[in-house]
Amino acid sequence: MTQSMSTKLLAVFPIIVFACLFVYLGVQSATFFSLGTFELIAKQAVPTVIVALGLATVVIAGGDDVVAGGIDLSIPATAIICAAIIADQLTNQGNSLVFAMTLAFGAAAIIGAINAFLVVGLRMTPLLATLAMSVAIVGVTKVITSSRRIGVTDETIIFIRDGDIFGIAASVVMTAVLVVIFYHALHRTKWGMNMQATGGSRDAAEISGILTRRFVVQSFLIAAFAGWIASVFVLARGSGSSPGTEENMLLEMVLATFLGAAFSPRRVVTLWGAVLGAVVVSALSVGFISIGVNVFWTGCIKGGLILLVVASAAVASKGRS
């Protein structure tokens, strides 16, 4: 009895920790629990939510073993190169947004296809393949931008930055729609079920006649697609493309996605978990800044949290078996 009690307690332990953190932030800062802060948190979370959706899809289709299963570390780099292409086309080449985005889409599709080829075709470890790809993509981005910032003044991009739809920030509304689309596709369609089965147990899925390789390929293409979408919001947030933003995004994406696993009952990576994880990470960043914590400590707090979550998951699963 006590055994199962302690296991149960351990299972909700991360949630308790986060709840305590937010209560603390709310007590310390009078404005933390206000509509303005919530909107700020949501707006800040936008690009991370989108790339985390992509990563969650790859993990769902590839299994959640971080080394042997599915992982795509090249999504932030994809977002950055797409942002660079769009900014370059708009500002330096004077082309339309539609043309620029089409070109960026082509680049993202190529990246997704190469990732899929490396992982499915050559059976390269996803971690290694996408990490190397990330470096190559960042290199090519440097050629496009000459390592310089490119400002963007396109009306649509400015609207995504400043505009609102029914009184809610436009970027937040658009991201919410995207989340619903992802959720519907992965949880409410036969295609999505097959993809989940692929990640759940590759062998079992294959025996039941699912072409698992096809789903893994598709997951990498979707991840690149998420990077493409995120690029628009990256551009809006920075009013243009800036070099060197992919590293932080990479850390936030991985943190959000795997932190999200702590909120799911079975401790697996899920879409909702990834979204919630990104929002929680954003809320913590905003919260700690609002109570005046040294900004250099935030990395430590984030790192500590992810270790706490993963460790309690590991200990909990040991208690169960």
Next chain:
Amino acid sequence: MTLKSIFARFGLIIIIVMFFSFFSYISPVFLTFDNQVNIIEASAIVLILALGMTLIVAMGGIDLSIGIAFDFGAAFAVVALKDFGVAWYVACLVGVMGGALIGLLNAVLIVILKISPFMATLGTFFVGSSVERVFTNGGGPISYRRMPQEYRDLAVGDVFGIPTEVIIAAAVCVVYFIVLERSIFGKRIHAIGLQKDAANVAGIPVRRYMFIAFILASATCAIGGLIGSANIRMFTPLAGFSYLLDAIAAVFIGAAIHPKGRPNVIGTIVGVLFLGMIGNGLNLMGLDFNLKAALSGLILVGALALAVAQQRFR
């Protein structure tokens, strides 16, 4: 021998030779003795970190925090020299112990708390980089211009005309070769990497070996940090991160040229020198900095893809 089997065995070696010939043809400077020494000297630090990584990957893990161990090695040594005025060899010892602390953290997280190496070392990376930022008030370097000449010589000195850093790297290579390829300890590390459960059943104290290996790897990376800080006479926060991918890539390229596809010391040396050669050759071609970054990234992906493809053909 069919064409396929030749590719399976020598594919990557052929590519390396092709790049070597290409650079020799393009640049008259490339093949000179001085330039070849340059390549080796420039590869010394990466090699030391890549050897630490080889140990971890051979054991079936991964270490994303080697850059932090590198930084801690540099930071502990520079602070010991600057603020405590210790002798240079004491500073080296303190630096290596600083790096070992990172290994200890990893070992506790992975062996005792049973977190997967990827997540654990990623967490260490987060925490470590944050500690570095706080310690340096946001990432400013800690510089010490008047460091003892002996310490400075770790990077710029030479013994009988051979640069000290090359000698240090060579010494680390020899130690790693003996430990990983010629000792019982090494055999058991490989056994753990191949079949952890079987190794456990066979009576290998798997947990103890993993614990030691993570500390050993981080301590090794700290040696790289010593050389790095001696070279520029300062500790630069987060400088170690830039070695991570090269170290991982070198290990996997090295595994590809091994007959059984295992991570190994000789292979890692070849991998590091290959990457060093690419960097050097692209420099000599006088390419634009940005184009160079793009090309070396693409060559890296190509080489890794080839390395993996080669193993699949066996």
